[in-house]
Amino acid sequence: MSKVLLEKAKTLEPRFPNKSTGLFGGKSSGILNWNDIAYPHWYKMYKRLVGNYWQADEVNMGSDVKQFPTLSEAEQDAYLKIIGLLSTLDGPQTRIALLISLYATDPSVQSIMAVIAQQEAVHNESYSYVLSSVVSLDEQNKSFNFGRKDPVLLKRNARIMEHYNNFAKEPTIENILKTMVYTALLEGLFFYSGFAFFYNLARSNKMVGTSTMISYINRDELEHGRFISELFRATLAENPELNNPEFIEWVYDQFRTSVELETEWSEYVLKDIKGIDLEEMAGYVKYRANKMLRMMGLSEIYPEYVNNPMKWIRAYVDNFDGTKTDFFEQKSRQYTKTSDLNGFDDL
Template identity: 50%
Template sequence: MAEVKKRLLMDKEAPNRSTKIVNGRSSNILNWDDVQFNWAYPKYKKMLGNFWTPFEINMSNDIKQFPQLTADEKQAFKKIIGLLALLDSIQTDYAGRIADYLTDSSLNALMIILAQQEVIHNHSYSYILSSLVSKDEQDEVFDFWRTEPVLEKRNDFVIKGYKQFAEEPTVEHMLDSIVYDVILEGLFFYSGFSFFYHLARNQKMVATSTMINYINRDEQLHVDLFVKIYKELLEEYPEYDTPERARKVEAIFREAAELEIEWGREVIGDKIDGLDSEDVEDYIYFYANVRCAQLGYERPFEGYRKNPMKWIKAYEDVDLGKTDFFEQRSRQYVKVNVQDNGFDEL
């Protein structure tokens, strides 16, 4: 298997524009007007345009509403936050590891922004929990990954794919790790996202759903970035673009979808009024098909060509841009001072 080598800190004899995506040469001097991939700079601008922080979001209404949620809603809320915190922690580390092997300095820059966004995502989970529950309860939520068997299976699945590349960096292992990344960012969050959007459409925990929408928007950009890197790798190493790889990727997505569905049954099931478990499962199959197709492979599940939860598009597709939060029937966004977090309105 072809090994991948770390990017040099500086190479005086190499051009600024990298010669390959991995195992190439580059001075490591970043000039956005002289980069190998024409999609890198537009991606950079889009990722910068999405900048946000949890401090912008007024949690006062959520603080009032959280005690009024049902016991099942509270439990699902905390378990899903615990899951998201773990996955984004892993993702921050993975972004740094894969960046070391990308020859192109513009892609390294994009990975640094991506990792920073994952840090903000993790901060948002702390920010939400610190607004709603005691420190002891917050600590318990951040330890769910140690105690929940269904969660442990999902975590082991992703970590296995990342660890293989971290311990033996080859082209094949890098390709595999990107598949797991697309699953982590483009599938494993999605039953959790549907739960928070369901609360929001019922005018519950709207501030939390705002942060989830921001995270969802970031993750869609991240998935697209890794899909582009995956395809560039196959362009440079066509010997890996085989029917065997296609079958392997489709099998990985099938396993991932079943794990996400198992998790959805655990935290949502038939316990959340108005959120149909069959719809959530179909939604997972749909997104497994979408993500696998994005990578260039056949959809692993027959059918599931349309999103079965049409109402969710109003939340997934919102482009909040850089303007103040807008108001609509089930969402009311108000920026607050960094210091007050809305507590003065309680």
Template identity: 50%
Template sequence: MIHSNLLSKRSIMDAEAPNRSTGIVNGKSSNILNWDDTAYSWAYPKYKKMLANFWTPFEINMSQDVKQFAELREEEKEAFLKIIGLLALLDSIQTDYAGKVADYLTDSSLNALMIILAQQEVIHNHSYSYVLSSIVSKKQQDEVFEYWRSEPILRKRNEFVTNGYKMFAEEATIENLLKSIVYDVILEGLFFYSGFAFFYNLARNQKMVATSTMINYINRDEQIHVDLFVKIFQEILRENPEYNTEELARFVEETFKEAAMLEIHWGESILGNKIQGINMNDIEAYIKFYANVRCNQLGFERPFEGFRTNPLKWIKAYEEVDLGKSDFFEQKSRQYTKVNQVDNGFDDL
């Protein structure tokens, strides 16, 4: 067992330190940001990618969804509202967590990425309010934002993540930071995914297409966020190899197994086999598949034997599309600048 030293917060200004940081945590840095002189070559391409994805809820025309929501089956309406309530809770937590991590990253470029990430999480939360205010009354909207208090299954899975974050928030050590990043990857790379599948299933049946377009934008952002935290996780271990232990590997495997079971339980309660077009056996396999993907991304063994391919073949059209600057579902032109593939000598993502 490693007795972790407390992490030092990044200085607002350190005139004695170089601009290029000497370490991802507990390093020295002036805190002056020069994108042409960063310690991590992947930071600038990630910055470009995150900027290229910029969007706001105001871009989405909800008029058709307003008409269609009233026509949904009762089980679809219930799932729609409860999943929106869940997503709102998770992204609220995520906004705060990004800021707490940023304080301890002794690299000004990574601090900048955390600020952009937090802004995107705020936009995600706004999108949920935007959707709800379009289709339900203010009273019902307020009820949706209270689901996290009253739904026992929701509370259990939410507390699973928030307790992991609290360990780091209350004692900022390298070990606790690494573990909190595992919970982050679960939140952004696993806990959203049965909800995403629900909205994409509606879209493939030409229901609530505007909401599903917004969900696709959020899905795309979350994939980038997972990749960013994976990079940070790997850099911490590269610079501090003494923390890359068998104990950490066991923690990752066991935590992902528990997370997958919580997500499956949630899926059974909200989707079951009552949503037309969604089979719960497929959702369970889908969740285990993504648990394997995320563990592998972090550099550890996959927790579930098999589950190497995505069982929801149809969903790839929604998950893997690069919306670029056009609306995938409605094919409307959007006026933004396409990111150049080669810039400032860095390799793009």
């Protein structure tokens, strides 16, 4: 496989055409005309991403402030640990999106990654926002330090750190592709046991503000996963020497290992949570892996989990997969904005 280091894309190079000759390592003037791009359907992806604009402090957390002390000890512990997990996963995503854009020689990719980076920054802000609503600063800091200290979470995140850091140190096409694989795993698999926890609370009418926030993050991640999968397929097509059995088997290995680690994590953090069947959760993780592999143009590796085995979660996820409407915007749980930080005027 090629070890040629890529140069960062030039900001403006009038000698080159506006339509890029390649996603990475190509030639482009740096001028973006959305009506003249190499992959025209990516304009629709850009518009969907922009259409998802939201801000953390628009979600009213008033009822969550009252409800958090009434949660069981296991639910409170899982709440704080899972927020710690999500912040650990989303933390690098703003930077990695910007890093990919620095080496992208297609200006449409640069623009889409800029939107993704901005949304990841909002996700990070939202974790601080929800924690500041329900616990003290000391508890907030413990939650955010969880990702640096917990051995199960450190084991789970080790490969993400390895491949993201490899890309930063050695920006080759191969390492960009490997980074895309782990970004797809993040966006499409690693978040989902955490999402399931908050949706499980919501179906008991608990912590609906937090779950509303999670639903908006989830909707963003679905779009991010779609684009990264498309970018992976297009980059692999432009670099056919990397589209070989060795690399494809590497991808499958990462998915298998990631499913094992996600299952181990979910058993660790959700074991005492009423309403969540861990066997069902393990099947759901495999279902998500299959779905991401299909989006990346690859074959399923868990043929017994082609369909979603966690039927109850469909109301929270499938209902807004590909649309702007989600469960929490229905009348039964009306999404409300608040002009006062965290909705404390509702107390």
